[in-house]
Amino acid sequence: MSHSPDLSASPRSAAPRPKTYPQFVLFGDSITQGASHVFGASLTDWYMRRADVLNRGFSGYTAPAGYDNLLQFFTTAPPSSSVPRIQLMTVFFGANDACLPGCPQHVPIERYKQSLRDIVDYEGVKLHDTKIILIVPAPVDEWQIGDTERTAATTAKYAAACREVGQELDLPTLDLWTLFMLKAGWTEGSAGPLIGSKAAAKSQVLDELLSDGLHFTAAAYQLVFDELVKLIREKLPDHVPERLPSIFPDWRAKLGVDK
Known part of the structure; x- marks a missing residue:
């Protein structure tokens, strides 16, 4: 049996606040x-019915260029009935910053680190009390990538730099470089060629996680989601969906139906 709300009981003059x-x-x-x-x-x-997930990814952008965009889309107006609070934000740059010197997207490693700090310190982030989750750039696979703009070794240095910023600022950090590399058989302190470089054997795992040596496959994105859920549960437990209020009530309460 369907139920319909009594619209006559909600005159326009008594409409709830937005x-x-x-x-x-x-x-x-x-x-x-x-x-x-x-x-x-x-x-x-x-996060259904508890938060809107918005994609603000910009193909080809570096951390400094991304920061410039942040100033334009992240409002400095305080949260209100008309200004949504940006409660959580992942920050995931480095794949382009790590292009080799001479490439137009190259960003020196210290400027890359400073741009990450600038994003975290942005006044809008502070005003909204936004919880930042830093994502460390993943490895690249030289066997697939087919150009000389990126190398496994250089990307590893930018991953380390991102990791350092996360530690410095005490941010929840999702270390994709280490996660992907461990799955590929890398161990910390291991000698020999770096997995992902052409000096090492081609990695079947990186082949399954990276569609072209840089961008992610569906399997990689699923892995990122699974690990992010673990990170939020561990580091930001007050922000898991089950701890957040549903913005609108259950339909039974809305229609006055007994449970």
């Missing part, structure tokens, strides 16, 4: 931009 959903912003480069179908969809489903 409500906004808090936001979970995915901020980064093309790897974030391409995350909607698996990672973004899964995150949207997890």
